[in-house]
Amino acid sequence: MKLIVAIVQDKDSQQLQTNLVEKDFRATQLPSTGGFLKAGNCTFLIGVEEEKVDDALTVIKKTCHTRSQYVTPTFLMPEAASSLGDPVEVQVGGATCFILPVDKFVRF
Amino acid sequence: MKLIVAIVQDKDSQQLQTNLVEKDFRATQLPSTGGFLKAGNCTFLIGVEEEKVDDALTVIKKTCHTRSQYVTPTFLMPEAASSLGDPVEVQVGGATCFILPVDKFVRF
Amino acid sequence: MKLIVAIVQDKDSQQLQTNLVEKDFRATQLPSTGGFLKAGNCTFLIGVEEEKVDDALTVIKKTCHTRSQYVTPTFLMPEAASSLGDPVEVQVGGATCFILPVDKFVRF
Ligand SMILES: Nc1ncnc2c1ncn2[C@@H]1O[C@@H]2COP(=O)(O)O[C@H]3[C@@H](O)[C@H](n4cnc5c(N)ncnc54)O[C@@H]3COP(=O)(O)O[C@H]2[C@H]1O
Ligand SMILES: Nc1ncnc2c1ncn2[C@@H]1O[C@@H]2COP(=O)(O)O[C@H]3[C@@H](O)[C@H](n4cnc5c(N)ncnc54)O[C@@H]3COP(=O)(O)O[C@H]2[C@H]1O
Numbered sequence: 392m393k394l395i396v397a398i399v400q401d402k403d404s405q406q407l408q409t410n411l412v413e414k415d416f417r418a419t420q421l422p423s424t425g426g427f428l429k430a431g432n433c434t435f436l437i438g439v440e441e442e443k444v445d446d447a448l449t450v451i452k453k454t455c456h457t458r459s460q461y462v463t464p465t466f467l468m469p470e471a472a473s474s475l476g477d478p479v480e481v482q483v484g485g486a487t488c489f490i491l492p493v494d495k496f497v498r499f
Numbered sequence: 500m501k502l503i504v505a506i507v508q509d510k511d512s513q514q515l516q517t518n519l520v521e522k523d524f525r526a527t528q529l530p531s532t533g534g535f536l537k538a539g540n541c542t543f544l545i546g547v548e549e550e551k552v553d554d555a556l557t558v559i560k561k562t563c564h565t566r567s568q569y570v571t572p573t574f575l576m577p578e579a580a581s582s583l584g585d586p587v588e589v590q591v592g593g594a595t596c597f598i599l600p601v602d603k604f605v606r607f
Numbered sequence: 608m609k610l611i612v613a614i615v616q617d618k619d620s621q622q623l624q625t626n627l628v629e630k631d632f633r634a635t636q637l638p639s640t641g642g643f644l645k646a647g648n649c650t651f652l653i654g655v656e657e658e659k660v661d662d663a664l665t666v667i668k669k670t671c672h673t674r675s676q677y678v679t680p681t682f683l684m685p686e687a688a689s690s691l692g693d694p695v696e697v698q699v700g701g702a703t704c705f706i707l708p709v710d711k712f713v714r715f
């Protein structure tokens with residue numbers, strides 16, 4: 392058993408959940424916030440058998456998309472003079488995934 | 500040190516917290532949502548010494564109960580014709596627990 | 608790659624996020640609740656290269672502060688007679704950190 396911790400954009404979370412159920416993966420969603428852009432995102436916990444990890448990652452890869460986000464520099468660096476002006480483009484990835492080892496899995 | 504990640508039903512979370520404190524376990528609760536039934540549930544993070552993991556699991560087992568939930572099939576498969584009719588019984592377990600290895604534990 | 612799970616007080620979470628970005632660490636925040644005092648706190652997920660774990664812990668240590676909190680004993684032990692009276696001081700630490708091993712790290 393492995394635990395996949397996948398941080399995805401809110402816009403993809405519903406579709407990801409649907410696609411995971413379709414492929415018979417179980418998952419739990421936790422509301423979260425990105426540290427840099429401070430935008431709401433979604434952290435999935437997906438417990439899967441070791442031999443199924445790559446299949447689950449394929450579902451995530453196919454469902455979650457990279458997007459551009461425009462932010463004003465003063466948002467990122469509040470102490471900078473507001474004269475920095477034009478918005479800056481930031482690429483937000485589709486998913487950031489940590490695959491964690493699991494010593495034991497128990498259901499009651 | 501091990502980190503227990505336990506997903507339990509909302510209905511049991513308060514009692515579980517009380518029972519953990521009684522047995523001198525420390526815990527943190529995170530709001531979460533079940534992937535399949537989309538109902539609110541609760542994810543506990545419980546850091547325990549390795550030799551105490553089984554005691555903590557016993558507290559969870561005694562406190563968290565399996566329940567039946569009735570859902571209409573169209574909820575589960577929105578694309579299916581609503582003529583599927585009668586609600587379906589789904590068993591929701593008391594707790595789903597992942598015991599994770601911890602390389603290092605630090606308190607400031 | 609390691610995953611740091613750090614539970615910090617709400618009061619320090621914004622400053623911690625700023626200090627992490629300054630040192631070029633990436634992080635995700637999840638809202639959480641302390642099991643004992645039932646006060647809102649904040650759980651950070653910080654994925655870092657193994658050789659940077661100590662630097663990240665230093666940022667956390669410098670930013671997050673221990674504080675005292677006064678609670679009435681009846682809050683802690685509702686079944687006790689309210690005659691217990693005077694508030695009790697509880698020390699809440701700056702941060703509780705679990706450093707978890709990561710089998711695989713993937714970004715899409
Ligand atoms: N210090 C910095 N300097 C310049 N650009 C920066 C930056 N920190 C983040 N970014 C950029 O901003 C995007 C959004 O980051 P945010 O922290 O809001 O939202 C992040 C965060 O919630 C999570 N995340 C990414 N890496 C993480 C890590 N190592 N540990 C924990 N969470 C991570 O995944 C979300 C998307 O990350 P992604 O890398 O695709 O996309 C990132 C990245 O392109
Ligand atoms: N694809 C599917 N087909 C048919 N029936 C399905 C199904 N997925 C889930 N169920 C059933 O629905 C119940 C509720 O699942 P839900 O995903 O809402 O809520 C789940 C989810 O939040 C979490 N969970 C369970 N297994 C997990 C895993 N491997 N990884 C992450 N979270 C898991 O624990 C909650 C309770 O799970 P439990 O297994 O006791 O109970 C499950 C199970 O009996």
Ligand SMILES: Nc1ncnc2c1ncn2[C@@H]1O[C@@H]2COP(=O)(O)O[C@H]3[C@@H](O)[C@H](n4cnc5c(N)ncnc54)O[C@@H]3COP(=O)(O)O[C@H]2[C@H]1O
Binds near residue numbers: 520646697703
């Ligand atoms: N059974 C008990 N008897 C007497 N005093 C108790 C106690 N449980 C907790 N305390 C005290 O109350 C403070 C707040 O605990 P709380 O559970 O609300 O909030 C905790 C909890 O959310 C989290 N935490 C601490 N240890 C943990 C662990 N082993 N596993 C998971 N979360 C933990 O970090 C927060 C701060 O913990 P910290 O130890 O600095 O500070 C703790 C501790 O000083």
